[in-house]
Each structure stands twice: as C-alpha cells, then as structure tokens.
Amino acid sequence: MAVELKTIEHLCELSKLNYDEDGLKKVMGEMGDIIGLMDEIKGFDLTYDDTKDGNEIRFGDTREDVPAESFPTEKLLANAENTDGCYVVPKVVE
C-alpha cells in the first residue's frame, strides 16, 4: 500500500521525528508495507464493545494518599545535562 508524503509528514509531526530526504523516502516505503499488513485487520468483522471489556484480573487497589519521602532532587537531576539545580533547556525567546 502506498502512503502519501503528507501522511508521513503528519506522522513525523505527531511523533516529533525528523527525516532527511532519503530517510523520508525509505520510511515511506517501509510504512506502506507495514500499513498494508495492518490493513488485514479490516477483514475482521466485529466491533469493539467496551462494555464487554470487564477484566477478570483483580489488580491492586490504589495506594492510600499518604505523603511519603520522594527521591532526592540531586539523584533525579543526575541524569540531566547542564543542571544547576534545575533542568536547563534552550532559550525559546529569540
């Protein structure tokens, strides 16, 4: 199945991804094949009924809303670049 350029560009926007010209051509072809495979599902003639989505698994109850010690700030910031006690991002005002 062929996928239009504008569809791929829209998906790149939603996905926050960039491709150069060659990369875009390549991924258009691959996505065409993948979406062709996904299209097989259209042959399945049933409609999703969320009222039948009852889950028999009893999952854990939500925790009590009790204040507890969190992770130390310096440990959380250890993986970020350019930290000075804060996450540093580029200037957005030009």
Added chain:
Amino acid sequence: MDLTKAKIRDLRKALDNKEISAPELCAEYLKRIDEQDGKLLSYITVTKEKALSDAENAQKIIDAGKSSALTGIPLAVKDNICVDGVRTTCASKMLENFIPPYNATVIEKLNAEGYVLLGRASMDEFAMGGSTQTSAFAKTRNPYDFERVPGGSSGGSAAAVAASLAPAALGSDTGGSIRQPSSFCGVTGIKPTYGRVSRYGLVAFASSLDQIGPICNDARDCAIMLNAICGADAHDATSARVETPNFTEKLGQPINGLRIALPKEFFSDAVDSSVKACVLDAAKELEKRGAVLVECSMPGLKYAIPAYYLIACAEAASNLSRFDGIKYGFRGEGRTYEELIRDSRSRGFGEEVKRRILLGNYALSSGYYDAYYKKALALKQEIIRQYNQIFESADVILTPTAPTPAYKIGEQDNDPVKMYTADICTVTVNIAKLPGISTTCGYTADKGLPIGMSIIGKRFDEQTILQIADAWESGFVPLAPEL
C-alpha cells in the same frame, strides 16, 4: 567447578555445602564472560565490581546459615530493568548514560534474596524486535551458530544462559520476547500471567502487554526464580491481587489425564516443517506419558499480527513520548524547544523504534483510530473469548514457539513485515494476558539448531505449564552449544 548448563539448585547445594564460596562462583562466571562474551556479545555492561561486592555480602548470609534460594546466585538482568546506580540503557543511544535512581521491584525482591548481579544483558532497542540486532551496543549472536540471531528482544539474556555465562537471567516479554529467544537459544523461559510480576522499574514498551519473567536452563529453575519475583506491588497498580503459590509444588507430579490442546492454526504452512514435526512429536511423547491430546481451532490467529502491532505500537508511541532530551536521555541540538526535542528523538532512537512510533501514532490519529486501534481492541476481545473456549476442554495449549529455528543475521534486516509476521506464535498469549513457557523440544537435523515449543496456561496457572514443561524435560537431554 563445571558451570556448563549449571542449574540454580545445583549451585545452591554447592554454596550451602561450602564446595564453593559465593565470591569464587561469581569470579568463575566473570572469567567465563571475559573469555567468551567478546564473540557472543550477550552483555552490554558487566558489573564486575558490584558482582564481587554482592557476592561478598551473600557469603556472609550463607555463613550465617540464613541463605534462601537465590543467595549468592549470579544472574544477568535485561538492560530495561532499572537497577539503582547501574547504567540501564534499553540498548538505545537515547539512554546510553542513564543511571536509574531506584530499583525495579523485581530487583528489590532479588536483593532481599541476596542475588549477585553479573551484568546487564543485551536486547533489541526498547525491547522492539525479535533478533537483538536492533541493539545500539551489543548485537548478540546465537551460541549454537554465531552467524545466526539469538532471537529477541531478550536475546542477551537467553544467549548468556545458553552459553553458561549466567545460570539464569531476567527478561521481559511484550509479544514473545522471553519465549522466542529461549526457543532460538535452547533454554527455558516463562512469561508469567500479566499482573503476576510487578512492572515497576521496567522501562515501558506496551504497558498492557509487558511482563517480566525468567530465562533459565530448565523449568525447575524458572519455578525457583518465579518464587522470588512474583507478588502484588503497591508501586504497580496493574500487579494482581492474587495469592502467589509455591511454583515448585507441582513439579514432578504425573501428567496423567492433563488435556493438551493443539490449535490447528498454529501448525499451518507458515510454520517450518522441521519445527512442526518436532513439536508434534513432543505432543505424542507427552500423550504416551498420560496426557490427553485435544484438537481445537483458533481462527482469530489470522488477524493476530495486526492486532498486536496496532495495540503495542499505539502504547509505545505514548510511552516513548517522555523521551525529549530534557530530564534525561540523549540531548540533541536546536535553537528552540521544538527543535531540541525533534533532534533528540531523531538521533536518540534507532530506525525500528521510530517505525513503531510512527505506526502507533498512525493507529491513534484522527481518521484512523476506529479503523485500526478500535478494531484491534475488538480482536483482543475475540482472542480472549477463543482462548476461554479452548480452555473449557483443555488444561493447557501446546504450540511452536516460533515458525522457524534461529535465522541468519541480516536475513530480516530490511523487511519489517517479515520480522513482524515471525511473531505469529507468541503474540496472542500477551494479548490474552496468559502465562506461556517455552522449552526445547529438539534440534534441527542438519544444523543442530534448537527448536522450542510453548505451553500456554490459563491465567495464573503457571504451576500446570511448569509441571508439563518439567515432565517433558525430565526425559529430554539438552545439547550444550560448542563455543
């Protein structure tokens, strides 16, 4: 000590009887890794110093006579399970330098047992793949043939166990990522029921499908590992409030009268004839031992691949939206916030991860949501219904784990469709939240490559699939790879 195919329980005896100390055992495995892993590439990070320190601590517990099943046992852990202070990369450039500030719940549980962390096993990037060739750091090879893939995404875990570079390992399974590499590498791996094991600290791929589980040399060791890692967890709202049984309890019990279903669609022409014959021979052998074979059908299998990929990728697109290069992870360049994020993601993620994000956003986007995502959810309901129907007349289901034995590296690199359709035998188990175990049922006649079969159980009935896998293994002689 000969570590070839060493079982956890044998190592336990040796440690408790003081035939070997925990630091000596750890050093032996580290030596094997040092000698063998250069060509196998099963580890991304070998945590030598931590391993030796863990082993010293374990020895103190053993000396005090307080050891439990995994005290002093060296393990490999897939590189998407957070270990406090130990680099956890998900085999992605995006997390190349990420050091988690906390332990996954499974790691806390293993710590409570006094385990020894040998290192971080390689995997497909963000667990997306079936070959471990999308790993940004260690493209693992199959120990039975270095020109072939080990399977994936937990390929490093499976290869390390098969090559005796760890007696057992943790993996994760979203669509077959424990079972398929176990099949390709000739080891035993179990995906527990969804909710059986806490996912807290497992880097999310598809949250409704992901589950952590062990890869070991046999089903008995899998049961020992499950005993250590299962249980409800306040940090994971999707961990189930169910009693955790003793998973070793039914091992060794006769399988007389147990009904094994063989859904015909899993034995279609899409499955290699050598695989089909091997699995059906194993079924006949189990029948000789008293099991009852039941013929059945699962017509929904026809649509399982699109249903799985639409659900998994939709969830992945959402889960991976957190990687923006700000709080942690690879940081790209850009004059604006938007440019920074796009550059970070475009250069931080590999090609397969990007394809799946694009597919996920396609399935969720306006105009396509009903036609793809909701249809996939309808199919999920139908697959659950069909499994329930089969379980009305069967205790377990037997299928091939993968349509083929391990294939050559590069064979599927440029063909995502071929790669996706190869998951046909495993994905429905995740969709239906069932437990499944893969064990070796034979080897190909020409190349001696392992062939795996999967035993699928009812929700939370890991005990029966372990019992049957163990019964099979008790009469099967596995062949260790020649490294």
